[in-house]
Amino acid sequence: MTDCTLVEAVRLALNHAMAHDERVVILGEDVGIDGGVFRATDGLWQRFGGERVRDTPLSEAAIAGVSVGLATQGFRPVAEIQFMGFVYPAIDQMVNHASRMRTRTRGRLSCPMVLRVPYGGGIRAPEHHSESTEAMFAHIPGLRVVVPSSPRKAYGLLLAAIADPDPVVFLEPKRIYRSIKEPLDDDGEPLPLDRCFVLREGSDLSIVTWGAMTVEALAAAEQLAAEGVSAEVIDAATLKPVDVDGIVASVEKTGRCVVVHEAAKSCGVGAEIAASIMERAFLSLLAPVERVTGYDTVMPLPRLESHYLPDTPRIADAARRSLSYS
Amino acid sequence: MSELPLDPGATEDVGHFRVRRECFLDADGSVHGELPAFARDRSEVVGLYEAMLVTRAFDEKAVALQRTGRLGTFASSLGQEAVSVGVASAMGSDDVLVPSFRDQGAQLWRGVTMEELLLYWGGDERGSDFSGPRDDFPVNIPVASHVLHAAGVALAFKLRGEQRSAVCLFGDGATSKGDFYEALNLAGIWRLPAVFVINNNRWAISVPREAQTAAATLAQKAIAAGMEGVQVDGNDVFAVRHVVEAALARSASAPTLVEALTYRLGDHTTADDASRYRDDAQTSRHWKREPVARLKRYLTERFDWSKQEEEALLQSARERVEEAARRYLDMQALPATAMFDHLYEEPPKDVAIQRAEVAARSSQGERIDD
Numbered sequence: 014m015t016d017c018t019l020v021e022a023v024r025l026a027l028n029h030a031m032a033h034d035e036r037v038v039i040l041g042e043d044v045g046i047d048g049g050v051f052r053a054t055d056g057l058w059q060r061f062g063g064e065r066v067r068d069t070p071l072s073e074a075a076i077a078g079v080s081v082g083l084a085t086q087g088f089r090p091v092a093e094i095q096f097m098g099f100v101y102p103a104i105d106q107m108v109n110h111a112s113r114m115r116t117r118t119r120g121r122l123s124c125p126m127v128l129r130v131p132y133g134g135g136i137r138a139p140e141h142h143s144e145s146t147e148a149m150f151a152h153i154p155g156l157r158v159v160v161p162s163s164p165r166k167a168y169g170l171l172l173a174a175i176a177d178p179d180p181v182v183f184l185e186p187k188r189i190y191r192s193i194k195e196p197l198d199d200d201g202e203p204l205p206l207d208r209c210f211v212l213r214e215g216s217d218l219s220i221v222t223w224g225a226m227t228v229e230a231l232a233a234a235e236q237l238a239a240e241g242v243s244a245e246v247i248d249a250a251t252l253k254p255v256d257v258d259g260i261v262a263s264v265e266k267t268g269r270c271v272v273v274h275e276a277a278k279s280c281g282v283g284a285e286i287a288a289s290i291m292e293r294a295f296l297s298l299l300a301p302v303e304r305v306t307g308y309d310t311v312m313p314l315p316r317l318e319s320h321y322l323p324d325t326p327r328i329a330d331a332a333r334r335s336l337s338y339s
Numbered sequence: 340m341s342e343l344p345l346d347p348g349a350t351e352d353v354g355h356f357r358v359r360r361e362c363f364l365d366a367d368g369s370v371h372g373e374l375p376a377f378a379r380d381r382s383e384v385v386g387l388y389e390a391m392l393v394t395r396a397f398d399e400k401a402v403a404l405q406r407t408g409r410l411g412t413f414a415s416s417l418g419q420e421a422v423s424v425g426v427a428s429a430m431g432s433d434d435v436l437v438p439s440f441r442d443q444g445a446q447l448w449r450g451v452t453m454e455e456l457l458l459y460w461g462g463d464e465r466g467s468d469f470s471g472p473r474d475d476f477p478v479n480i481p482v483a484s485h486v487l488h489a490a491g492v493a494l495a496f497k498l499r500g501e502q503r504s505a506v507c508l509f510g511d512g513a514t515s516k517g518d519f520y521e522a523l524n525l526a527g528i529w530r531l532p533a534v535f536v537i538n539n540n541r542w543a544i545s546v547p548r549e550a551q552t553a554a555a556t557l558a559q560k561a562i563a564a565g566m567e568g569v570q571v572d573g574n575d576v577f578a579v580r581h582v583v584e585a586a587l588a589r590s591a592s593a594p595t596l597v598e599a600l601t602y603r604l605g606d607h608t609t610a611d612d613a614s615r616y617r618d619d620a621q622t623s624r625h626w627k628r629e630p631v632a633r634l635k636r637y638l639t640e641r642f643d644w645s646k647q648e649e650e651a652l653l654q655s656a657r658e659r660v661e662e663a664a665r666r667y668l669d670m671q672a673l674p675a676t677a678m679f680d681h682l683y684e685e686p687p688k689d690v691a692i693q694r695a696e697v698a699a700r701s702s703q704g705e706r707i708d709d
Contacts, residue, residue: 038498064498070528075487075521082491082505086435086474088498090491102517109481110488118477119468120681154690155682178684207687254687 017197020190022164023053023129026171027091029201031061034089037175040067041076041093041129050095051131051190077103077128081110084126089175097132097184098141104149111180112155127174127181132160133225133275134322135188137315144312145224145276150182151253151285157181157206158253162227164195166250169204176203182253186224193228206251209259215245218332219263221286222273223249226323230273233328244332252282257289264290268299269335273323278306300338303331358558358598361582362572366628368636375584378577381642387428387576388634389652391420394444395631396656397453398605400664401460405609409668413460414441418574418604421630422538423508424448425579425599429587430506437476437489437507441538445508449475453663454670461667464677483509483516486535490522493531493594504532504590506583512543514557520564523596527564532590534583538573540603545616561596573599574630604629675701 017025030037039054045068048055058066069076073094080090094100107128114124134143151158159174159181161167167185174181212227213234220230227248234244245263249255264270270290272283287302305323313321363374377383398417404410416423423444430436436449443456450471459466459478467477476492479485489507496503513519514537526533537557541548554560561568571582579599586595602625606613613622638644679686679694686694 070521070525072521072525074484074518075490075525078484078487078518078522079491079494079525082437082488082493083495084491085476085488086492086495088495105481105484105518106487109484115681115683116678117464117467118681119464121468121473122476123684157683254689257689 014196014198016194017164018191018194019161019164019167019185020051020053022168022197023171023185024055024057025197025199026168026175027054027057028060029199030089030091030172030175031057031065033201034175036087036089037091038065038067038083038088039091039093040069040080042069042071042095044068044093049093051187053093053129053185073099073102074106077106077111080126080128081106081114081124084111084124084180085114085122089125091127091129091175094128094130096138096142097130097144097146100128100130100146103128107150107156107180107182108153112153115179116155123178124180125178127171127183129183129185131187131190132184133186133188134312134318135225137318140314143318145274145307147184147252148276148280148282151282153253155179156253157251158184159206159251160184160186160224160249162186162189162212162224162248162250163193164197166204166210166248168197168199169202170206170250172201173203173206177206181206184224188225189228207254207256208251209256210248210250211245211263212248213244213246215243215267217243217267218269218271218335219245219247219260219267220271220273220328220332221247221249221260221263223252224275226273226275229323229325229328232325233332236325236329237332242332242336249286255282255286255289257293260286261290261293264294265297268297269338270298271303271305271328271331271335273305273328275307275322277309278304279309281306300335303335305331356559356562358556358568358570360570361578362575363577363581364572364575364633364637366574366633368633368640370637374577375581377580384634384638384642387424387580388631388638389656390424390428390444390448391576391631391634392652393656393659394420394423394447396660397443397447397456400660401457402609404457404664410457410461412608412610414608415605416441416444418625418629419538419540419601420444421576421579421634422536422573422599422601425576426506426508426536426583428576429580429583431503431587432472433503434587435474435476435492435503435505436472437485437492437505438478439482439485439509439513439538440478440480441510442478442508446475451475453660454667457663457667458670463670463672465673483513483518485509486513486519486522489533489535490526490531493526493533494529496532497529502591504534504587506534506536506587508536508538510543511537511539511541511548511551511557512546513537514560515551520560523561523564523566526594527566530592531594533594534586534590534597535594536583536597536599538601539598540601542603542607542613542617544607544611547617556598558596558598564596566594566596568596568598570598570600573601574628574633576630576634601630602628
């Protein structure tokens with residue numbers, strides 16, 4: 014058991030998967046000798062060699078497209094895209110091919126691949142380095158979309174994603190790559206890809222979020238506790254398919270829900286979660302579902318990004334609005 | 340290779356630029372150069388001829404089925420049969436074909452059945468669950484996106500140390516797409532066991548080859564990727580097979596780009612009307628160079644191919660096509676719930692709920708499928 018950051022947990026999971034399954038190969042830009050721009054693959058090239066930890070040319074479509082080809086032939090490629098702003102050339106491959114290979118061949122060919130993408134804002138990164146466009150992937154049938162919120166989640170969920178027989182888009186919240194440390198046992202234990210996690214139990218209100226926003230949500234819950242409000246914090250973790258049962262169970266208990274995400278509001282995953290709550294828990298609701306999200310504008314450059322990203326006060330305010338319905 | 344500092348104004352010869360061109364059979368069936376052994380073997384030549392005739396008969400039937408409302412949009416390969424058949428006949432059964440949507444000649448050669456092809460174009464996913472070549476890719480629709488898959492398949496073979504190659508077919512339009520360049524670039528660096536074949540039929544729907552690129556040839560695009568680019572007469576099945584065989588023979592150490600020069604004698608698909616953008620006289624000129632007639636002339640002159648043999652072959656091709664069409668038309672659609680069956684290996688709960696909803700509606704007699 015060692016104290017471990019989220020990015021170190023990613024590396025441990027990759028290392029474990031590669032050591033135990035020779036079908037696992039890594040490919041991406043600078044993932045080899047350099048260990049990746051965030052060092053998520055640090056040391057793997059040295060341990061497993063350049064055949065299995067493969068630096069690609071600067072070609073995002075190729076990283077995804079070659080992974081599709083590898084996956085159909087029995088490999089388990091784990092591809093890295095350096096930043097979410099550069100994932101768009103790869104979307105064609107994920108939407109038109111990875112997500113539908115199994116369906117269109119009636120199961121003859123399948124596409125067990127993982128596309129790892131550091132995502133989200135809050136690290137004062139240059140333009141095109143801070144977006145959260147998880148909803149683009151979560152909209153696509155045939156994909157899974159997973160976002161870890163802690164080192165242990167990153168470790169277990171990534172192992173599960175690599176073992177999954179279908180394509181997984183694994184979005185890593187780079188804002189908390191190094192800000193949280195947790196003791197982690199490198200035991201190869203996966204976490205389920207179809208369940209949300211209760212990070213803090215509560216009875217008055219459910220806050221549903223994922224990734225780096227769990228930090229803000231937990232801080233808001235702490236603040237609310239000081240006001241005598243018991244907030245439950247749910248880490249959705251898997252955004253496609255969302256664990257509606259888990260979220261509904263919480264909302265049936267509390268009657269109130271605030272959904273929080275960094276991505277722009279309209280057509281975000283929060284809208285899907287709010288609609289699912291309406292469908293499944295309408296009679297349990299004591300207040301409208303609140304959404305605290307990024308705004309419907311272009312993600313600002315670093316000087317203004319703190320105004321764009323949801324923070325503890327905004328989440329606490331939304332919770333108070335929800336609680337004002339009696 | 341140029342290194343800094345640069346010598347101002349100096350020029351440097353950084354490479355030689357030649358494209359090899361292969362052709363054995365002329366339009367009138369006359370022979371150039373020394374034929375490869377297979378082209379001197381009667382049964383081999385008859386096999387190639389039969390495959391081209393069958394492809395043409397299949398295309399004709401598929402278009403007829405579409406015109407009578409019994410098949411969806413279909414892309415005929417009329418005039419390009421030698422590309423499809425030539426490429427597939429060069430491949431080993433362990434190699435993997437990654438085809439575009441106009442390569443039925445290659446697919447049939449590899450053991451994809453006519454019913455499967457008709458099912459696919461008739462709108463049924465079972466058409467891509469090939470009973471024959473289980474590793475071959477289904478037809479690719481988003482142009483050039485599959486060239487990357489071929490690179491991935493080739494990488495898989497290389498990583499496993501298998502003596503197999505990936506063969507990818509695509510059109511001239513595909514060479515304008517980034518995917519094509521990305522795949523070639525990477526195959527060049529990694530020396531992947533892959534052969535990339537351009538079916539240059541001169542048209543990408545209405546856009547002629549000249550409007551696709553200012554490059555003098557498409558084969559030369561290989562040079563920038565550090566691999567060999569070869570031009571071949573795509574109406575000469577011997578030349579296509581020979582060039583692809585040679586490319587496959589060296590694919591363990593280097594990939595190859597092959598540009599097969601042919602002509603799309605038909606419309607782009609059944610949804611297209613080529614008379615809107617090209618003139619019939621031009622197409623008529625290309626009919627004089629089409630691949631089936633020249634092979635028949637060669638067969639007749641070299642191997643005394645008889646009228647009876649010709650008739651028998653045509654007859655059996657038509658019968659096979661008709662029989663396949665009957666079986667296709669007799670096949671019932673899958674139940675509506677089939678649309679969910681292979682989305683994931685295990686359906687997530689919400690998908691299972693939607694599947695049950697569709698099952699309930701279909702059992703109430705509502706027509707969801709047609």
